[in-house]
Structure formats: structure tokens, C-alpha cells
Amino acid sequence: MTIAPAPSTARSLRRRILERGRDQAVPDRAVLVLHDVTKRYPNGKIALRDVDLVIPEGDFVFLVGPSGAGKSTLIKLLIRDEVATRGEVVLDGQDLARLPRRQVPRIRRKIGIIFQDFKLLPTKTVWENVAFALEVTGYPRRQIRPAVDQVLAIVGLSAQAKQTPNQLSGGEQQRTAIARALVHDPRLIIADEPTGNLDPLISWEILQLLLRINELGVTVLMATHDSDLVTALRKRVVALEEGRVIRDELAGAYHRAG
Amino acid sequence: MFSFLLFGVKRAWQGFWRNAAMSLAATATMTLMLLLLASFWIVQAGFLASLSYVEDKVGVVADLNENATNLEIQEVQGRLKAMPEVRDVQYISKDEALARFREERAAQGQQDLTTYLDKNPLPASLEVKLRKPEDYRVVASFLQVEDVVAKVQNIEDTTDRLVELTNFLRTFGVLLLAVIGSIVLFIVINTIRLAVLGRADEIEVMRLVGASDAFIRWPFVFEGALVGLFGAAITMGVLAAASEPLAAFMTQFFEIVPVSVGSISRDVTVLVVGAGAGLGIVGAWVSVRTYLIR
Numbered sequence: 123m124t125i126a127p128a129p130s131t132a133r134s135l136r137r138r139i140l141e142r143g144r145d146q147a148v149p150d151r152a153v154l155v156l157h158d159v160t161k162r163y164p165n166g167k168i169a170l171r172d173v174d175l176v177i178p179e180g181d182f183v184f185l186v187g188p189s190g191a192g193k194s195t196l197i198k199l200l201i202r203d204e205v206a207t208r209g210e211v212v213l214d215g216q217d218l219a220r221l222p223r224r225q226v227p228r229i230r231r232k233i234g235i236i237f238q239d240f241k242l243l244p245t246k247t248v249w250e251n252v253a254f255a256l257e258v259t260g261y262p263r264r265q266i267r268p269a270v271d272q273v274l275a276i277v278g279l280s281a282q283a284k285q286t287p288n289q290l291s292g293g294e295q296q297r298t299a300i301a302r303a304l305v306h307d308p309r310l311i312i313a314d315e316p317t318g319n320l321d322p323l324i325s326w327e328i329l330q331l332l333l334r335i336n337e338l339g340v341t342v343l344m345a346t347h348d349s350d351l352v353t354a355l356r357k358r359v360v361a362l363e364e365g366r367v368i369r370d371e372l373a374g375a376y377h378r379a380g
Numbered sequence: 381m382f383s384f385l386l387f388g389v390k391r392a393w394q395g396f397w398r399n400a401a402m403s404l405a406a407t408a409t410m411t412l413m414l415l416l417l418a419s420f421w422i423v424q425a426g427f428l429a430s431l432s433y434v435e436d437k438v439g440v441v442a443d444l445n446e447n448a449t450n451l452e453i454q455e456v457q458g459r460l461k462a463m464p465e466v467r468d469v470q471y472i473s474k475d476e477a478l479a480r481f482r483e484e485r486a487a488q489g490q491q492d493l494t495t496y497l498d499k500n501p502l503p504a505s506l507e508v509k510l511r512k513p514e515d516y517r518v519v520a521s522f523l524q525v526e527d528v529v530a531k532v533q534n535i536e537d538t539t540d541r542l543v544e545l546t547n548f549l550r551t552f553g554v555l556l557l558a559v560i561g562s563i564v565l566f567i568v569i570n571t572i573r574l575a576v577l578g579r580a581d582e583i584e585v586m587r588l589v590g591a592s593d594a595f596i597r598w599p600f601v602f603e604g605a606l607v608g609l610f611g612a613a614i615t616m617g618v619l620a621a622a623s624e625p626l627a628a629f630m631t632q633f634f635e636i637v638p639v640s641v642g643s644i645s646r647d648v649t650v651l652v653v654g655a656g657a658g659l660g661i662v663g664a665w666v667s668v669r670t671y672l673i674r
Contacts, residue, residue: 201588230590241585245398257387258591306589 151179152212153310153341154200159209161195161365169195171365173209177310177343182336184352185345186376187362193345196362197314200343201233202226214309231259234303234311234340238318240295242287242302249274249283252302259306273301276338277331293324300331304340311335313344317351325351349376384598392602395579402575403607409571410611410660411618413564414652418619420560421651422626424553425644431546438513438542440520441533443503448528453506456526460508463522465515470507477502503530513543565659572604572663576671583671593672600664608660612653619648 154177161170170192177183185193198204199211202218211218214232221229242251253270261269274280277297287295296316303311313332317325329351336342346352352359352375359374360367369378396403444453453471460469472480478500485492494500506529508519516539520532576583579600586596623645 224592227587227590227592230588233590235588241581241588243582243585254585255589257391258586258595259589260384260387260592260595263383302589 152176153179153181153214154343155210155212156196156199157210157212159199159206159211161192161199161204162207169365170199170206173362173365173367175360175367175370177341179309179341180336180339182333182342182357183344184355184357184359184374184376185343185362186347186349186352186359187368191362192365193362194314195365197235197312197345200310200312201230201235227259231306232309234300234306234308236296236299236303236311236313236316238315240287240299240319242295242298244287247284247286248279248290248298248301251287251298252305255302255305269305270301273304276304276335277301291324292320293327296320296324296328297331300328300335304335309341311340311342313342313346315345315347317346317348322350329355352376384594387595388598388602391599392606395599395603396606399575399579402578403603406571406575406607407610407614410568410607410656411614413568413659414611414615414656415618417560417564417655418615418648418652420557421648422644424557425647427553428550431549434542435513435546436509438516438535438539439510440508440516440523441535442506442508442523442526442529443531443533444505444528445530446503448504452528453504456523456528457506460506460519460522463519465511465518466508467511468509470509472505472507474500474502474504477505513539513546564655568659569663569666572607572660573667575607576600576664576667580671583668587671596672597665597668600668601661604660604662604664605657606660608656608658609653611660612656615652615656616649619652 154175156173156175159170159173160168162168173192173196185196187193195204199206199218200213202211202221205219213229216225216229218229243254246254249270252273253266256266256269271280274283277300279294279297279301282290282294282298287298290298296319300311300316311332316332317328320328325348332342332344333355356373356375358372359369359376361369361378457469457471460466478494481502482492482494506523508523510516510519516536520536523529523532583596
């Protein structure tokens with residue numbers, strides 16, 4: 123796979139120093155590297171087998187596959203809800219398996235995650251839901267207001283800031299969740315079936331929003347069943363089946379071409 | 381550190397009121413449990429006071445020889461006082477013994493027959509108060525061999541039985557309080573666990589956005605303390621309102637027993653506030669822990 127040349131920013135320099143001396147097969151500019159990852163659950167079920175995956179910075183990747191193919195397990199490994207039985211999961215230069223428990227919250231702040239069921243807190247307003255992500259991570263109070271206002275503007279919810287989730291449409295709720303995922307300025311957005319509960323028109327809206335965020339330089343990994351969206355976009359597609367990567371193609375469709 | 385504390389307390393306060401139904405239910409449970417605990421404590425305290433009062437009555441009474449001199453009596457008295465088992469020694473002269481006898485008869489509404497006597501038949505005596513009624517035998521056998529002592533009044537059987545009974549009652553009281561205490565502990569912790577369970581979504585979101593364990597845990601712990609302190613405040617209010625009639629009843633019931641209301645109310649305050657805050661904190665801590673360890 124070809125990797126885009128790195129812009130020489132201070133950030134990429136810092137990461138390059140971090141990754142120096144690592145396995146030579148690991149590209150410099152990858153946000154996420156899975157190397158030979160196998161996940162076996164305590165009940166003996168093997169959810170992932172020998173998965174290799176490299177996601178370079180700025181990529182937009184669809185993760186497809188039938189239910190039970192291992193998409194959820196893969197996402198759990200990325201946010202370190204689970205730890206790989208074998209292999210390496212390297213996020214932003216850090217091997218998650220070797221990460222001490224105390225460091226886990228820190229790595230999660232580099233990831234923004236979006237779910238099918240939004241996971242918004244019903245007792246808080248839109249603004250508070252987004253601010254919550256910063257408050258509970260010890261963000262300086264003075265910086266919370268401008269940061270929240272900014273992401274709400276990006277997702278187009280400035281007018282709804284004072285409403286609670288049950289006053290919003292499904293699309294607006296998902297955009298709130300996206301704002302919350304964005305507010306930490308993450309390196310990677312993981313979207314787990316983000317359009318699963320939305321009708322096609324709203325699904326398109328959400329996808330457009332994720333594409334725009336991707337254009338702002340944030341890497342996006344989107345797990346989905348929505349074949350129309352995937353096929354129409356011709357982005358990179360990684361297909362899982364029975365725990366294996368069976369297909370990884372640039373400008374792919376939902377189903378195997380031909 | 382200070383800003384973290386402020387954050388925690390603020391979030392606890394918000395959390396309490398935004399989930400008012402659950403918080404108030406938890407507070408109500410906490411209040412009832414604290415009331416239960418406090419009531420048993422008060423009953424126990426009154427009970428123990430009565431027991432000690434009864435035990436205080438146990439003493440060794442030694443009738444003295446008519447011909448014992450003051451000097452001899454004082455000498456025996458001095459040696460008695462030096463014994464570690466002895467709390468107090470009182471000399472009752474013949475006249476005092478007579479006066480007491482007359483008083484008792486009068487109190488029983490009986491005729492005073494002593495006026496028909498030409499001379500006081502009652503002996504002088506030494507009344508020895510004991511630190512512990514169990515020591516009865518030691519002091520009695522000490523007195524029996526003294527020359528000035530005519531006779532040691534025999535209350536051995538009664539004393540033995542009393543000691544047996546009070547020891548049993550004390551153990552029973554402590555056991556009962558322990559049982560009540562554990563019931564209160566489990567109910568309160570389970571109530572708080574339910575309240576935290578109802579906020580599992582909130583904890584999950586916190587974990588996903590990368591909140592550290594401390595940021596997740598402490599607001600809940602403060603909230604648990606808040607539930608405990610509110611519960612304690614209401615409990616103390618109820619107890620204060622009930623204390624007047626209760627005290628009146630207690631004084632009436634125990635009549636002669638010197639129950640120190642002041643020290644009981646201080647103990648109860650410490651117990652209620654401490655148990656309330658402690659249970660709230662421990663309950664929240666263990667409940668949140670379930671969600672943190674992965």
C-alpha cells in the first residue's frame with residue numbers, strides 16, 4: 123500500500139521520533155496499525171484471526187462485513203475495551219497491549235467514537251453533552267466554552283445548543299454525538315454503524331458531515347452495513363468475514379467488484 | 381487539586397438533583413436505615429445504663445462486732461480501699477442503720493416498731509461497693525477473716541445469677557446491634573448500587589471519552605456522601621423532634637436509672653452522621669468500582 127508523504131509538521135515529527143526503532147514494516151504516518159492480531163474470548167470464541175491493517179493519517183475507511191464478522195471486536199480493541207490475545211494494535215505510535223491501565227484514558231482522548239444509538243445523556247442539553255467530554259477529562263474550564271461552540275458550529279447545531287436530546291431528530295442527535303467525538307480534537311474518529319438508526323436521507327447528511335471532518339484532516343473509520351453509501355463513495359473498503367480481512371481495496375464497493 | 385475537588389462536588393450536586401427521583405429514594409432508604417440504627421443504639425444505651433445500675437447495687441455488706449473500735453474499723457476500711465476490686469467503702473453506724481430501717485418501713489407504709497425497743501438492735505456495718513460484681517467472692521472472703529466483722533451478709537447466689545444474666549444480656553445486645561448494623565449496611569449499599577446502575581450510561585460515556593478513573597469515581601463518591609449526609613440530617617431532625625417525649629418516657633420508664641441524655645445524644649449524632657456519610661461513600665466507591673475494572 124502506498125502511504126501519502128508526510129507534511130513536515132511538528133506533530134508528525136514528534137510521532138516519528140516516537141516510532142523510531144519500531145518494526146520496519148510499520149509505516150511512519152499511520153494513525154493505526156494492526157499487526158497479526160488475533161482475539162480469542164475467554165469462552166473460546168475466536169473473533170479475529172491474523173488481522174493486518176494499516177490506516178494512514180487522513181484516510182477514510184469503510185469497515186464492512188456481516189454481523190459477527192468481528193467488526194465490533196475490532197473497535198473494542200481500538201478503544202482498548204479488550205486487549206488482543208496475540209499481535210500488536212498500535213494507535214498513534216503506542217502499543218495498546220503494553221499500555222498501563224492508567225494510560226488508557228489518555229489514549230481514548232485521541233479517539234472520537236460514534237455509535238448507532240448515539241449514547242447521549244438525556245438529562246443534559248446538547249451543549250452540556252458536548253462539554254461533558256471535556257469536563258470529565260479535566261479540560262481547563264476557560265477553554266471549554268469556545269471549544270464546544272466551535273464543534274457545534276461545525277456540525278451545524280449552534281441553534282439547538284440548549285435543547286435536550288429528546289427534543290432533537292435522530293440526525294440531530296447523531297450530529298451531537300459527532301460534535302462530542304470531535305471536541306477532543308481526535309486523531310481518529312471511529313463510527314460504529316452511525317447511520318443504522320437513520321433514514322437514507324439523514325444517513326447521507328451524516329456521511330457528508332463525516333467526509334467534511336475527514337477533509338479537515340481527521341482519519342475516519344466507519345463500520346457500516348449500508349451498502350449504498352459504501353458503493354457510492356468509492357473510498358477504501360476493508361471487509362471482514364469470520365474474523366479475517368477478506369478484502370482491502372482502495373476505491374472499493376460494498377460487495378466484491380465483479 | 382482544589383479545582384478537581386470543586387469539580388467533583390459540583391458534579392455530585394448536579395448529579396443528585398438531575399436524578400432527583402433516584403437520589404431521593406436513596407436518601408429515604410438511608411434515612412430509614414439510620415433511624416433504625418439510631419433507635420437500636422438508644423435502646424441499647426438505656427439498657428446498658430439499667431444493667432450497670434443494677435450491677436452497682438451489688439456490694440458486700442459486713443456487719444461489725446459491737447465492740448469493734450473506731451481505730452480497728454478505720455484500719456480495715458483503709459485496707460479495703462487499697463484493694464483493686466473495691467470502688468468505695470462506706471461505714472454505716474448503728475444510728476444510721478436504724479434511721480434507714482425506719483425510712484424503709486415508712487416507705488412500705490408499715491408501722492415503726494422500733495420505738496418499742498429500748499435499745500438499737502441493728503449492728504454497724506461496712507458497705508463495700510465493687511468495680512465488678514464478679515469480684516464479690518474475693519472481697520467477701522477478705523472480710524470474713526477480719527476480727528471486727530461479725531458476719532458477711534450472704535448474697536452469693538443472687539450475685540452469681542445477676543452476673544450471669546447481665547453478661548448474657550450484654551452479649552445479646554451487642555449481637556443484635558451487629559445484626560441490625562449488617563442489615564443496614566447491605567440495604568444501603570445495595571440502594572446506592574441501584575442508583576449508580578441507573579447511571580451506567582453516564583459512566584460508559586465518561587469511559588469512552590477518556591475520563592480517568594478518578595474523574596469518574598469521585599463525583600459519585602461525593603454524591604454518595606451527600607445522600608448519607610442528607611439522610612443523617614433528616615434522621616437527626618426526626619430524633620430531635622422525638623427526643624422530648626422520648627426523654628420523658630425514658631425517665632419515667634427507668635425512673636431511678638441515671639440515664640445521661642447528653643452523652644447518648646452526642647453518641648447518636650456521631651453514629652448517625654458517621655454511618656450516613658461512611659455508608660454513602662463506601663456504597664458509591666464499591667458500586668463505581670464495578671464499572672472501572674476492566
